[in-house]
Amino acid sequence: MSNPLVGILMGSDSDFPVVKDALTTLKSFGVEYEVLVASAHRTPARVAEYSGSAQERGVKVIIAAAGAAAHLAGVIASHTILPVLGIPINATALGGLDSLLATAQMPGGIPVGTLSIGKAGAKNAALLAVAILATSDQELAERLKEFRKDMVGAVTAKSEKLKILLKNENL
Ligand code: RP5
Numbered sequence: 001m002s003n004p005l006v007g008i009l010m011g012s013d014s015d016f017p018v019v020k021d022a023l024t025t026l027k028s029f030g031v032e033y034e035v036l037v038a039s040a041h042r043t044p045a046r047v048a049e050y051s052g053s054a055q056e057r058g059v060k061v062i063i064a065a066a067g068a069a070a071h072l073a074g075v076i077a078s079h080t081i082l083p084v085l086g087i088p089i090n091a092t093a094l095g096g097l098d099s100l101l102a103t104a105q106m107p108g109g110i111p112v113g114t115l116s117i118g119k120a121g122a123k124n125a126a127l128l129a130v131a132i133l134a135t136s137d138q139e140l141a142e143r144l145k146e147f148r149k150d151m152v153g154a155v156t157a158k159s160e161k162l163k164i165l166l167k168n169e170n171l
Helices: 013-028 044-057 072-079 097-104 119-134 138-168
Strands: 006-010 033-037 061-067 084-089
Touching: 006 013, 006 044, 006 072, 006 119, 013 033, 013 061, 013 084, 013 119, 044 072, 061 072, 061 097, 061 119, 072 084, 072 097, 084 097, 084 119, 119 138
Parallel strands: 006 033, 006 061, 061 084
Antiparallel strands: none
């Protein structure tokens, strides 16, 4: 990947099984990305260095995934004016509610676009990044429209399948 438009940071490599869904989604749209592990608490200087230089390197959107007291997305947002999307990770006994609140409840002034906890959030963070990039990339916008169309097709097919199942079971 030579010209990453999306930067993805995760607080720990233990977040990767969830973050992977963001990568596969970006890849399916042909969007280039870069990924690194950087923690707001364990490696604050690394987070500051990455976030402070991302825009000048051509990155357009940053996705941050973190669990527990998840300050990563907010700290990144404090170092850049790029849009920052947060994925709360379920990493503790609190089931991800801790990271959801830590990521979403930013005080006014430094926004973080927070997605849902876990894999759905990872997929949607990537789709939202694609939507942001698509505002200035017509080809990507067309791909996003196709994706939505395919989803309509898939849901309709599920409904048809259910109809057959109900008929077979005399319901
Ligand atoms: C957070 O703490 C990470 O994002 C991860 O979700 C959680 C646990 O990290 P590890 O102890 O697995 O490295 O900072």
